[in-house]
Amino acid sequence: MDWQRGLRRQFGREQDFGLENLTSEPFFSEFRVSNPVSKSSYRVVIRGLGPGGNFCSCPDYATSELDTCKHIEFTLGRLEKKRGASAAFVRGYQPAFSELYLRNDGKRRVHFRAGTDCPPALREAAAGLFDAEHNGMLPDERFGELERFMTIASKSGHEMRAYDDALDFVAGRRDADRRAAKLAQLFPRGAADRKLQALLKAPLYPYQAEGALFAVRIGRALIGDDMGLGKTIQAIAAAEILARNFGVSKVLVICPTSLKYQWQSEITRFSGRQGENAARVINGGRPRRQKDYALDDFCKITNYEKIQPDLDLIAAWAPELVIVDEAQRVKNWNTIAARALKRIDSSYAIVLTGTPLENKLEELVSIVQFVDQHRLGPTWKLLHEHQVKDEAGRVTGYTGLEKIGQTLAPVMIRRRKSEVLRQLPNRTDQNLLVPMTEMQMRYHQENADEVAKIVQRWRKTKFLSDKDQRRLMIALQNMRMSCNSTYLLDQETDHGVKADELAALFDELFAEPEAKAVVFSQWMRTHDIVIRRLEARGLGYVSFHGGLPSEKRPALVERFRDDPTCRVFLSTDAGSTGLNLQHASTLVNMDLPWNPAILEQRIARIHRMGQKRPVQVINFVAKGTIEEGMLSVLAFKRSLSAGILDGGSGEVSLGGSRLNRFMKDVENVTGRIGVGEAVAPAEEVRNIVTTNDAGSLEDISAEVNAAAGTPAVVPVDGSDPWQALAHIGAQFIGALAAANDPNAPAHPWIERDPVSGTQSLKMPLPPPETARQIANALSALADGLRGKIA
Incomplete structure (x- = not known):
């Protein structure tokens, strides 16, 4: 000292x-x-x-x-x-x-x-x-x-x-005493009080009600429960108690950019508050944010990066409660965002983090300082008492951590899954909305435009050619692929949020030594970008897909089951049936399958007989995209049989009433695409090339052509060149008919000069092998005709 x-x-x-x-x-x-x-x-x-x-x-x-x-x-x-x-x-x-x-x-x-x-x-x-x-x-x-x-x-x-x-110290003590007395009056049975169950639109488990009451009673609290125990709903419940009984009317939520829409959705879902004023996501440039902060909202949701530039706007709005989510995501608390966070003044604060704090002492100091700057005492003293150093002065560990736990007890509540196991449901499902990057949105919009053209054509004619059907399938597929990362489409860049969100989720989940997770994606290229994050963190994994020989598959399952260092089982839908993976209790869907039966098959890998722990299912859904539309129109998933978009035949022929139902569902899904915030990618990976996913629907060349808007000849069985020739001939006749009919919808092969009005035909060639077989067949036919004439 x-x-x-x-x-x-x-x-x-x-x-x-x-x-x-x-x-x-x-x-x-x-x-x-x-x-x-x-x-x-x-x-x-x-x-x-x-x-x-x-x-x-x-x-x-x-x-x-x-x-x-x-x-x-x-x-x-x-x-x-x-x-x-x-x-x-x-x-x-x-x-x-x-x-x-x-x-x-x-x-x-x-x-x-x-x-x-x-x-x-x-x-x-x-x-x-x-x-x-x-x-x-x-x-x-x-x-x-x-x-x-x-x-x-x-x-x-x-x-x-x-x-x-x-005076501030005295007032704080008085307020805490009065708040505790009022809570005892409002909820005489504490966490078991029935009034708490009527507080939200969803029931609270006893430990969640206890957490909400703890946060309100303390005023400025840290909820450090294990991942999957519902820290968000506890914070929302605490906010409602404060709003209804203690005059709180302005709540500021600070979270990672990727979680802003998730907070908006869950506040609306659980609190029952309706309208944009219930929970407003702060987006856009400074003028728009300034306008949004001037509005009379119950809750505003912003991200860490916007705290510093918006400190004056936040101070003018004067929130009474500040909720800080995923506090461990700010790894270095000596940052601009961290210092700005500590400058936000509010009567109440709730910090949420699922990462075990006893292993990250330096980060813990600053997190707790936002809750109570005096709780842990000065940093120099804390580190001096608890750091273990070697002869060179390097920190090799910590000691006396139980004393820190005792010091934190008045402001922190932390429950492990093992402590509340009997209260948990057998299975919980969570749709986690994540934003898209600008590059992702560009790919997504290009293909959405293609879908819109085909839908417009169908509206006029109530008919789609085989070629249009295929183009529609490819465009829809590309829209879904863009939601994971641009890498799935160009194999060079890696613009996307999902893989980084998954990595952050693993940082929290794998703090528990025995935790394991199963991750599903339809595409092997998603595995590639996930594997890069896993290897950067030193996490063991296995990758299971349809290209694996059957004799090698049991060894992968055994390794995942028996090797404590193997934490993640990556799988395509080749692993959605027949595997027993119940030694994991967390399942993540990087992308949702169109067919709900396949989704349930995935989940059944861990949610099955022999599972002794509650199962958590997390679905990553890209905000403002076709994926969000899929959630809104479940009929679309029901209308697609297995094989259309989930690894089946590349040739799909839709006709009659089935085509009508399908196209209406396409309209519904694409019409419900919302508005999301494009974010800058957390990292950019260049010049990475891998082979195509063996289980994908189309050959990658066709995918790239479709993404670029180039019409392609629908491939057919190359063993019959006459069938291919007839198919091309039919398409050629259709193009000529469209050229001669001014009322016909625009044909992708027909180009019109905007000045002279002259039309020209731009006909794409079939795949090389098909073209060679057609040429050989026509040559043989010509030779035969010449022989007869001679």
Whole structure:
């Protein structure tokens, strides 16, 4: 402690701060110390030379427990150079007025200092309340008597100065006591009270009700439950209790960009609040955000990156409750976003993080500082007491962590799955909405435009050629693939959010040593981008797909089951049947299959007999895309048989009433595509080339052609060149018919000169092998005809 004070003394007296005396007293006065570099200023109160009694409004003084800081030491250094300083400090501080102030020498406590003019009655009341042997300290057990003492002081006519930090501390204690009393009155049975079950549109499990009440009772709390235990619904329940009973009308949610729409959806779903004013996602440029913050909303949802530039807007809106989700996602809390977060002022705060905190001491310090900056004490002291270092001074571990847990208990609630196992359902499903990057949206929109053209053609004619059907299937497929990553379409870039969200989920899930997860995607290229994240984190995995020889498949299942370092089972739908993977309890669908039966087959790999733990199913859904439309129109999935888009035949012929139903469902799904926020990719991977997914629907060349909008000849069975020729001939006749009919819909092979109006035919060639077989057949036919003529 002495060396820490020495550092501040040396540093403070070397500074070139500005100093302004705010009273007429030359030494024992209040000063303003200003920093010309940072443009900040702090109020400094000097009551003596040594530690104790002096005060500074800076954060370091509030949390260091040293009773000094560089601003106090700077001020003392200046005062000691003034004439009469030695005599003044020897004489000591003897004001006529009395003071109520706060000291923090390991624990914050209220102190009383009597002035020279303090009347006998007030001195007597103070003697019965404050401990004279400890510099007039107010014992904790006597805190309830402070209000009566302050009433006596106000009626005495004597000047008693109560400083802001002391008054804030007293007010906080009073509010907490009153809040606890009101909660006991509102919910006399605590977490078991039926009123809590009627609070939201979904029932709360007992531990969730307990967490919500804990957060409200404490006022500023940290909920550190294991992943999958419903921290979000606990925070929403706490917000509703505060809104309905404690006057809270403005809630700010701060979360990663990828979770903003998820929060909006769940607030609407659970709270029952309707309309955009219930939960508004803050998006767009500064003018739009400024307009959004000026609106009268119950909840606003923003991301970490927007805190610093929007601090003035947040302060003007003045949220009463701040919810910070996925706090562990800010790995370095000495960042602009982290510092900005700590500058947000609110009466209530709830921090959510599922990462075990005892293994990340440095990150824990700053997370807890937002909840209660005094809870863990100064960082220097905490690390000194709990870090284990080698001879070279490198940190090799931590010790005495149980003491930290005891210190955190008043502000943190943490439950493990094993503790609440009996309360959990057998299976929970969560649709996790994630944003798209700009590049993803570009691919998605190109194919959406192609779908729109085909739908428009169908509206006019109620007929689609085989070629249009195939183009439609490819465009729909490409839209879905773009939702995972651009890598699935171009094999070079990796713009996408899903894989990074999965990696963040694993960071939380695998903090539990025995946790394992199964990840499904229809496309092997999704495996590629996931594998890169797994290998970067040193996580073991197996990749299961249709191209694996059957004799090698059991070994992969056995490794996943028996190898503790193998945490992830990656699978295409080749693994959706016949596998027993119940040693995992988390299943992630990177993309939803069109067929609901296949979805249930996937889930049945872990949600089956022998599963001893609750199962969590997480579906990644790209916001504002075809995937979100699929969720809205379940009939679309029912109308598609297995094989159309899930790895079946590349040739699909739809006709009659089935085509009508299908096209109506296409309209419904694409018509429900919403508006999502495009985000910058977390990382960009270039020049990566792999082979095509053996289980994909189309050959990649056809996919690229369709994505680029180039019409392709529908391939047919190459063993019959006459069938191929007849097929091409039919398409050629259709193009000629369209060219001669001004009322016919635009044909992709027909091009019209915008000036002359002249039409030309641009006919794509069939695949090389098909073209060769057709040429050979026609050549043989010509030879035969020449022979007959001769």
